[in-house]
Amino acid sequence: MVVGELTEQADLLVIGGGPGGYVAAFRAADLGLATTLVDENPVLGGVCLRVGCIPSKALLHVAHVIGLAADAKDFGVTFGPPALDVDKLRAWKQSVVDPLCGGIDLLAKKRGIRVLRGRARFEESRTVRVEGDGVTRLKFKHALVATGSRPKRLPDKLMPPECCIDSTGALALASVPKTLLVVGGGYIGLELGQVYAALGSQVTVIEALDRILTGPDDDLARPLVARLKKQFAAIHTGVALEAAKKVGAGVEVAYTKDGRRETATFERVLVSVGRQPNTDNLGLENTKAIINKHGFIEVDAARRTADKHIWAIGDVTGNPLLAHKASREGIVAAEAIAGQPSVFDARAIPAVVYTSPELAWCGLTEAEAKERGIEIKVGKFMWGASGRAIAMGRPEGLTKILADAKTKRVLGVGIVGENAGELIGEATLAIEMGAEAEDIALTIHAHPSISETLMEAAESVLGTAIHALRK
DSSP states (O other): OOOSEEEEEEEEEEEOOSTTHHHHHHHHHHTTOOEEEEESSSSSSHHHHHHSHHHHHHHHHHHHHHHHHHHGGGGTOOOOOOOOOHHHHHHHHHHHHHHHHHHHHHHHHHTTOEEEESEEEEEETTEEEEESTTOOEEEEEEEEEOOOEEEOOOOTTTSOGGGOBOHHHHHHOOOOOSEEEEEOOSHHHHHHHHHHHHHTOEEEEEESSSSSOOSSOHHHHHHHHHHHHHHSSEEEESEEEEEEEEETTEEEEEEEETTEEEEEEESEEEEOOOEEEOOTTSOGGGSSOOBOTTSOBOOOTTSBOSSTTEEEOGGGGOSOOOHHHHHHHHHHHHHHHTTOOOOOOOSOOOEEEOSSSEEEEEEOOHHHHHHHTOOEEEEEEEGGGOHHHHHTTOTTOEEEEEEETTTOBEEEEEEEETTHHHHHHHHHHHHHTTOBHHHHHTSOOOSSOTTHHHHHHHHHHHTOOSSSOOO
16 A cells, blocks of 8 residues: 555545444445545444444343243243353354444445545544554545544542443453442443343442433333342442542442442442543544534534534434434435435434333433423323233333324334334334324234234323223
8 A cells, every 4th residue: 555645535534434434435435426434443333333232232132031031930931040151152242243344344345435444633624644554644525524432431530440341341241240330320331230130240330310211201211120120239329429449359439328428349340421422633623623512523404514524423413322323314414425405304313222121212202391391192001901011921011102282293102111122113203204193003013012002002192092991
């Protein structure tokens, strides 16, 4: 490879090879744009595929299998305690990740996308310097920033780096500690906490807020919280972390709850207090792009920044920090760059907590509707009346539909229960197409199935519920 400034100019330079960046690059290439993709990692896929969404779901599947085996005793089938081979489990997790990463690399090659391994930094609005892969400078017509996010760190005085691991470290599965403290009661910490609890760790969760899982409504979170309380050693909310220090092979953690200072020692501490955008050290200050006080890049509906040559998508542009949002934004940006009238105008972006039971929601929550002064009609269906849920031994679920009180147009849906993440797709489509509750209620759903609960909840909105008494 020739070292020095490249004489050719890419139509599009994509910085970041995650679910936003590589999707944008693929769509741009399909539209005929000469596309170059720069990523620091040896394989494409980003945090989600390499050390996030996919490996965590692989381990959550293992936790789910262990849970199913334990619950089978209620059906009259008893299995012995699981024998854990951590090395084999780690290898299996990687066997899930590797072919997916390889498939993305192959698709990039087949599309003729030039992939550079290195770190890109803007020198000005039309040029970046790439450190690594032998290239020092690259010119472009358009650049797309898709560098994602990383786990937030606590101040060193509260949690010295040597005392804790983040989500990436937890997914490495170096070993299974006897005791694990999870700092943060969000979905990442709870998912990983459930994995380690299933593998044999005594898990304790501490959260600064007065509740865990702040996104969904209380009634949806309740069945999951009830199960977690049985699986975890303890869940403490309203906790202020004071300090942590290494003590022998463990970590001593001091925190305050209800005005009392307490200390406890854990073999390992996982810090999961959110994520922050990777917008630093990109040289964006050398361009006209604007980064707000939260570290996010400001973009318009087409994902264009204040600099007409630079676009941005995914976690660097703000909440929600979700892979599927980044992918959709990547398609929008690529099409807009290619001259098509494409904008990001999603009515609903589904969110899923992949615990057991799963928790999923899209559109408005009840809390948001109340805050905005929107009058709604709520329809609920408890899974305790679902033949399929009872037959599966998982009747603790709930499906809830929020509709406009006058028009009955579906504004939001929440589901907690087995495979809620699969069910939320129908709900998201309903909101996107402007469906009314009657559209769902009149759609014949297979029986017996969990998907019927959406139909039943829609009937509840309309006051025509068959499997519930009218008030």
